[in-house]
Amino acid sequence: MKEVALEAIARMGQRLSFESVERLGAGLGKLLWAVLKSRRELATEAVEHQLQVSRGEAERIARESFMHSGRSFVEIFKSRDVDWGFAHQKIKIADPEAFERVRTADAPVVVATAHMGAWELLTGMLELYASNDVPKAVVVRRPRGDALANVMKSLRTQPNVEIFHHRNVALKVLRVLRKKGMVGFLVDHNCSTSEAVFLPFLRDFAAVNMGPALLALRSKAYVCPVFLLRDGNGAFEVHCEEMLDTRELTGSREERIQKVCEFYTGAVQRIVQRYPEQWFWMHKRWKTQPAKDWEFPGLFLEERGLK
Template structure:
């Protein structure tokens, strides 16, 4: 029954255009602001403490982030509208030379991004801009099976494979060894067994080591990518210089640390530039290192 309800809601939502999703997403964000006081207070406190904002500034920025997050939740319904016309009329590539360097790269690529801006639209943009490449995205599977099946269907494309993060490593490595591209969201909290503990926005966070390990095993380029909003219905694709993991020195753990720190700092840089577009509702710093642990980068 649940799958039928989800399918009907998705079919209804897929009839919306970009302006409708923007307006209804902002309404959803305002509703979340009202009904989630704990997450609201958490976001205000974190933005004040970690970004150095005064209380009123932090509250305004947090409120804006709820509006952006509401839009992010609904933008998955627009995936089918990301087409060549979208690229021409709605997308700006912020660094054309940097993007062309990525397009020209002949080896494997681990693309990293975060819950920032229009992250749900990044997959179809990724699909269209790199048509010749074998491509994957690795996502965290929700507990709701019907929701998982729906979101996988909405995200998938003929040349874009959507993988559940559990047991994804063999398929990711096969893709990378064929000089393909695999994308990961790298700014979510993770369990201690999967984590390398690194500073993020001035506080220690559990960072998923998996993308770093897979990139190292394949000798891949780690390429940060972000799709930010520029007003209603317009977007900008941001890249920054990538990291060739073949150039890293030191022990295995030291190289994992360097690679994970690289993509964590790339996310932090974009969050500081566009804090209102990040997912502050998430309990990012939930997992913490054991008592007595201190941060000490390994020697290379």
């Protein structure tokens, strides 16, 4: 019964226009700001500390972040509507040459993105711009509850893009990458110590998931940070950084993993510093911290056949 109700909501959401989704998302953001007091305080304090701004400025950024996040949540309804008509009207490529290098890469590509801007529409972008001859997938966190997980997966799935839930996903991702495919990851999640490389992120250490780095190294892939930002006028701009070629990295396995993690974490940091209002500040990004005796988690690699 729960899944039936969620499917009905999904169908209604898919019938909305992009403009209606924008308004609905903004309203959702305002509601979340009003009722989620603990998250409101968490976000404001994080902005104040991490960006070293005044309390008033931190509150402004955090409030706008809630509006952007509300829009991002609701935009899941429109992922399948990112077609060429939408692209011509609404999407600008900030650096067309860099974007074309990603699109036509001669090796697999790990796309590293974040809870930034219109992240739910990036699956539609991958469907639209990557060649149909290239296998494509996106790795997402599985929400709690089978009903919600199934409906969200259905909303995100594209004809030529697979959706993988993040648990026990390594072999599925490697199958795509070894066919010179493209796989997208959200790399700004907090994660457990067993999965983490601890790196500076803004002013504190954060647990950075090494999974995307491991898989990129195993498949000899490029790593490319890509973000889809709102321009404030109802349109979007793709920000695509230069790719890292993992085939050119040197050093021990641990050193190469850390270099890749530093690469995509640095990209997220730069985009957050430039567009702080569009990042998901209510997330507990710095929750997991390293123990004094923390060591590189080799057991994690062995258990997943990645060592």
